């Protein structure tokens with residue numbers, strides 16, 4: 218229809234030379250509006266940055282601010298696979314190579330030669346002892362020393378004498394650690410009530426005991442003897458508390474090695490390991506909180 222007329226109207230809206238208006242406003246009006254928004258957004262940004270700064274001031278570099286709802290520590294183990302399964306054939310090196318390699322890599326962090334520095338490491342005795350207090354997190358003591366943990370504490374599971382970690386002889390080792398939590402002091406059980414009868418003999422001062430047994434009734438009697446190598450057969454208290462990445466960069470978690478010395482062959486066995494302590498709990502949702510389950514099968518055919 219009258220497209221020329223429409224075009225004229227639109228052009229006049231963009232720049233109306235009669236009134237000196239750009240997009241319907243005069244230059245002065247535009248300046249005011251732009252000025253207003255610059256100040257408005259400036260203030261908004263100021264409030265935003267100010268709030269974040271104020272919040273950061275209340276945070277400590279060292280101590281987690283909200284630790285009232287920290288979950289009890291998880292247990293992790295090596296080797297670990299997606300299906301929590303360790304399954305291999307005694308006659309085929311290839312089937313257990315991934316496990317022994319994982320163990321070898323893991324244990325390298327505990328090599329003796331990297332624990333030499335007297336400024337960074339100290340000896341904390343090889344028998345269970347009380348918590349090693351290295352001052353408050355907030356005190357200005359700086360970097361804390363770490364307790365040494367030598368591989369040979371794990372005996373035949375250290376990988377030093379037996380590079381196959383027992384797998385070749387059908388006596389596989391599994392290495393367990395308690396996940397680190399800053400400023401957490403695991404408390405050993407104070408009573409025997411919450412602990413299964415079979416595990417009660419493991420209760421002793423200054424150790425978080427760990428106990429493994431068959432998960433299913435039908436596996437009873439097929440697991441054979443499980444040996445526990447480490448300090449006090451569990452997690453000794455002198456390695457706690459942990460002061461965090463910044464203050465405790467060399468920290469080594471105490472390890473515990475399980476060695477299954479007489480597993481029934483050619484059967485899938487389910488084993489559950491649990492740690493016990495007054496502030497250690499279990500969760501329906503998190504299968505690694507304070508416990509773990511592993512499927513073991515050694516084939517010989």
Ligand SMILES: *[C@@H]1O[C@H](CO)[C@@H](O)[C@H](O)[C@H]1NC(C)=O
Pocket residue numbers: 406407408409417418420
């Ligand atoms: C738990 O039981 C074991 C053996 O039955 C006993 O040696 C130990 O003293 C008991 N511990 C506590 C805290 O009652």
Ligand SMILES: *[C@@H]1O[C@H](CO)[C@@H](O)[C@H](O)[C@H]1NC(C)=O
Pocket residue numbers: 438439441442479481
């Ligand atoms: C290994 O377990 C079997 C039963 O599964 C048992 O007969 C045998 O005595 C055990 N061997 C050792 C050394 O404990």
